[in-house]
Structures are given as C-alpha cells and as structure tokens.
Amino acid sequence: MNRATFGEKIFDIGNVLFLSIMMLATVYPIVYVLFASLSDAGQLMAHNGFLWKPAGFSIEAYENVLRNPMIGKGYANTFFVVAVGLTINILLTSFGSYALSRKSLKYRKPIMMGIVFTMFFNGGLIPLYLTVKGVGLSDSLWALIIPQAVNTFNLILMKTAFEAIPDALEESAKIDGANDFTILFRIILPLSLPVVAVMLLYYGVSHWNSWFYALIFLQERALFPLQLILREILLQGEASSMATGASDMDAAALSATLKYATIIVATVPILCVYPFLQKYFVKGALIGAIKG
Template identity: 60%
Template sequence: MHTRSLYGRLVDPVIYIALIGLALITVYPFIYVLIASVSEPVYVMKHQGLLFWPVGFTLKAYGYVFDNPMILTGYRNTLFYVLVGTSVNMLMTSLGAYSLSRRYIKAGSFIMLMIVFTMFFSGGLIPSYLNVKSLGLQDSIWALIIPSAINTFNLIVMRTAFRGVPDSMEESAKIDGANDFVILFRIFIPLILPLFTVIILFYLVQHWNSWFPAMIYLRTRELYPVQLILREILIASSTDTMTSGSATAMDSEQIGETIKYATIMVVCLPIICVYPFLQKYFTKGIMVGAVKE
C-alpha cells in the first residue's frame, strides 16, 4: 500500500504536467491568432517566434473586417444555413431513426443495411453534382441543406438510443390513443434529450464549418456562407478590396495579415461561445447512444 501511494505521488505530477502541456499546445494556435489580430500589423510582420501578448494594441483589423459587406452577408447566410439546416437535419434524422428502430417494421434491417452502405461507398463528387443540378438545386440555398438532410452516423446513434427505450412505453401510449408522432416527440425524444442535444451540436458545427458544398454548388456570391468568404481571404489572400484606398501597397500587405487573423476570430468565436453551454450533455449523450442492441 505504501509503495503504491509513493508511486502515485511520483507519477501524478508528471501526468498533470503532461496534460497541461498538451492543453497549452492545443490552445496556443488560437491564442496566437487572437493576439495577432489585435496587434499592429507592422510589428506582427517583423515578429519572430512565439507571441504571448499584443505588440502594439489596435483593433484596426476588426474595423476592416466589419466594413467588408461580404462578411456580414456571409454571416447572415450562415445563420440561415445553420438554423434551417439543423432543423431539417433533426426532423429527418428523428423520423428515420424512430421508424428504423421499431422491430415490427418489415425490411427494417435491410433498409438499415442499405443506409449503412452509404457510409463506406458513395457515387462521388461528379454524380452528386449532376444529381443536385438535375433536381434544380444548383446555385440555390437548398443545395446546402437538402442533400445533407441526414447524416448516417447520427441516424445510427439515434436509432440505437430509440431501441433502448422499453417497448412497454410505446404500447402504453398507443393504448391511450397516441399516434407515432406523439410517441416520438412527446415520449422518445424527451427520454434521450442529452443525446438529442449532442446530435444538434454535431449538425450545428457541421453547417457552421461547411464551405466545400457551397464552393461546388453556388455561383452567386450573395449566397456564400461566411466560411467560404474566410477561405477566399486565407487561401486567395483577397484582402486588397478591404484595404483599397486607405493604405499604401506595403501597408495593405501588412494589415492584410492581421485582417486574416481577425476574420478567423470573427468566424470562430460564435461557435466557441455556444459549445460550453452544450458540453455538459456530451458524456451522458454519447453513453445513451452507445447502448448495444
């Protein structure tokens, strides 16, 4: 007992130090972007090595970001895609998971097998594009919502959780005259609410971070989500229009770097602020969906 206690006293500090170091390594890139976004562009360009505090505090980069009309338009579009898209996702996933979780549904296992098959094999990008185009969804907001209405993994997890609800509860509800919609929305979903919340977060983050489908299906810039605008700024370095007429070429290049950092912060902060409020549901929610049949 004494040896184990001594071993624990020696090893625990090492574990804590390693975990703290890992956490700092993980968080530091975000801290660097935050500090660089509020620093003077000329000092950021000259600075080498790690950055732990602002070098010449200024909010000039954020001024340029919020003066860019495409950022605000992208935010508006992204909020629409997140709210409407997540609502469609949860409705379709709930209906599909509930239907496939009922053991009396004929061919339910075969249908589930076909759905799982899509996790490993798909038609690819070109058939998907042709499918969206043939449906008349190209260059439409619905091109980012309808094709991704159900995520197979989330469907499987929710179906497994529904399978864990006792059949007696469904039978009792039907005796009282409840139909399938009442059973789903007033009995099943409240019973798996932690998992339901986790899947909402999964879909929400998926829509918030999505940019590739918009790049493929959209041609009208006024429909772009903010992540696609961010990609243009980071990859294509399209910050010239944000600083034109207000800076020299050298100043424009310097502040263009801090504009990139500021844009990253503006795009990432909302989802970072939402996450802590839903984090408490993660452990319980995942455990609910992990029950084996």
C-alpha cells in the same frame, strides 16, 4: 483511505504534465490568432517567435473586417443554412431513428444494412453534382442543406439511443390512444435530450464549417457562406483589398492582421454555442453508442 503508491504518484504527475502540454498545444494557436488580430500591423510584421500578448493594441483589423459587406452576407447565408439545415436534420434523423428502432418495422435489418452500406460506398462527387444540378438546386443555398439532410452515423447514434428507452412506455402510450408522432415528440425525444443536443452540435458544426460544397455548387458570390468568404481572404489574397486607405506597405502589413481578425469573427459564434451543449455531449454520445 488507501495511500497512493510511489508509482501511482509518478503516473499522476506524468498524466497531469502530458495533459497540460496537450492543452497548451490545442489552446495556444487560438490564443495566438486572437492576440495577432488585436496587434498593430507594423509591430506584428516585425515580431518573431511566440506571441503572449498583442504586439501593440489595435482594433483596425476588426473595423476593416466588419466594413466588408461580404462578411455580413456570409453571416446571413451561414445562419440561414444552419437554422434551416438543423431543423431538417433533427426532424428527418428523428423520424428515421424512431422507425428503425421499432422492432415491429418490416424489413428492418435489410433497410439498416442498406443505410450502413452508404457509410462505406457512395457515388462520388460527379454523380452528386449532376444530381444536384438535375433537380434544380445548383446555385442555391438549398444545395448545402438537402444533400446533407441525414448523416448515417448520426442516424445510427440516435437510433441506438431510442432503442435504450423501455418498450413499456410506448405500449402504455398506445393503450392511451397515442399515435407514433405523439410517442416520438412527447415521450421519446424528451427522454433523449442529451442525444438531441449531440445531434445539434454535430450537425451545427458541420453546417457552420462547410465550405467545399458551397465551392462546388455556388457561383453567385451573394450566396457564399461565411467559410467560403474566409477561404477567399486566407488563400486568395482578398485581405489586401480590405485594407482601404493604406499604402502598399501598410496594406501588406494590415492584411496579416485582417486574416487573423476574420478567423476570430468566423469562429467566435460556434465557440459561444458549444459551452451550452457541452454538458450533454459525453452523456448523449455514450447513450447513443452503447446498446442496452
């Protein structure tokens, strides 16, 4: 075995220190929010500086958050958008990627150029709003799903992954009488599970975190997704109204912990899903990003 030189040891130590600092800078804000959400409201207001443990322990903020009926409605709306949206996203992206990855497709290059064009130029927000309103999707959860049905970058990523699968598999399947749907669902997709997992993660996180289009297209509060409810609580002072039965001073203190608790409630589900897809992430992204 070759012994590391002095310079290599210094580099390794510096690399570990740098990555450790980056990890702390990334993780600590989440840890701070978690500890703050579990803190006593009065002690948290009096605390200054870093927070390495809950300032007192209280779950009152979570009790108030979970009593808020809009949180439950927001969860239900978000789960609907994520579940239905992911199904449509994966199906349409798979169909488009499979068609564009076939060398026999006529006008393949012009079609691909037109798709790539949309990555750099679009009509803007006003034409999108008028289109959504014109087709009757305004003030409907479908306005958060249909316009986002296919992402160009994800389409290109999956197309590149499909192109890496040997053509001999498709040819042998066609000799056995398989049609394009059979080839896609029984050969191409099973061999592309890492890429499919990456698509689930990309689309899922996008739907879960989406709030801007909900703000534009939705007027009825009963249809608001979770992130829009979170925005109201954080930016529009809705947290104080959730501190029921408290004096003005106590309500002001409790509203701070309520904001932190709401962030945790809105973030935990997607954090729980990520570890199950993480093992596919690097492999799927590389397969879809490197041709050949």
